[in-house]
Amino acid sequence: MYEPAPFRVEDRADMIALIRAHPLGLLVASRADGFFASADLVPFLIDDEGLFLRAHVARPNPLAQTLAEPRAVLVIFQGPQAYISPSHYPSKQAHGRVVPTWNYAMVQAEGVARLRDEADWKGAQVAALTDSQEGTRAAPWAVSDAPEAFVAAQLKGIVGIEIEIATLKGKYKLSQNRDAADHDGVIAGLAAEESSAGGAMARLMAARKEPEARG
Template sequence: MYIPEAFRVDDPEVLHALIRSHPLGTVITSGSGGLQASPAPFLFDAAEGLHGTLRAHLARANPLIDALRGGAECLVLFHGPQGYVSPSWYPAKQQHHKVVPTWNYAMVQARGRATVIDDAAWLREQIAALTAEHEAHRDAPWSPDDSPAEFIAGMIAGIAGVEIAIEALDGKFNLSQNRGRADRDGVIDALGSPDDPHRHPELAALMQGLTR
């Protein structure tokens, strides 16, 4: 991934926070059938391994599973907030008009080798943990135990687990760091404004935390 120094983010806490807040990663690898890609919601364990460990499950029929079984290197891309940036938001536009539109975004790339897991107990634990992570704030959280055991067993039979020990973790946060303070503030204010058609409060909050 091409990362100009102005947009490079190395702080593990920032990278981990993006993975946890946007856990649907895109897994990319190359097998005998060429390039393969598939989205999957991941659980991230920052304490395990050099840069953490990712765990997910995919449909057993997914061709990506066979590609990962071969031990090929894979990438997992996590995309955070993203949105259009109008040059009209820059105070510099009023000064010299040497401005153009751009796109602000944040993403994390995890690189490693996957292990495919067929063990039913592992899969049940992964499903339970993933569900608990996202049901935790509900008044009546759903659990796999709420469904008939034979139904869950049948669902588990149709999936395979994926565990990726992260060998490298890179962050690219293209958030106007290459602009002057006044221009950055103009973008933050416009993205946070309820009156702008391109408003994006989440992107504005991320910029504010990183660049102000």
């Protein structure tokens, strides 16, 4: 990953938070014949220390066959992203030396993936994943709400994936390379757009805004 210093994220807790907010990851596995990318986005859980990623896929998924033996993998998580128009920069009016770009936030996790096919492991993983998404709902659904025999049959149709994380790398490209006026102009411009992507990026930029001017 290309990581210019202004965009590099090194705080592990920050990266864990992005994964939890955007848990759908693209898993890429190394193979003798090249690379295999999961055809589906896979929802992951990550522990508080950022040591393991855990997920599950359908047993017939080719990814399960690819990971039949432990393999090095890369999992890519993408947070908010938005196109940045030069019109958002006050400097456009001053000198015109501006071009479009794209802002985004992403985390990449590298490690070794192993399959987990124990019923208890899969049951705990599915329950934890469900709770992570249902917990804040007014009437949360729990795995235990479904008949026990039905759940057991469903678990037989999946395999678990556990990845021991070797490295976490984060990159938040949020106009940190622009001066304070242009940075604020991007936040205002995105907030004014009728776009959920623009609004999400504006909120992220505002939350991470540094007090000093940017060079």
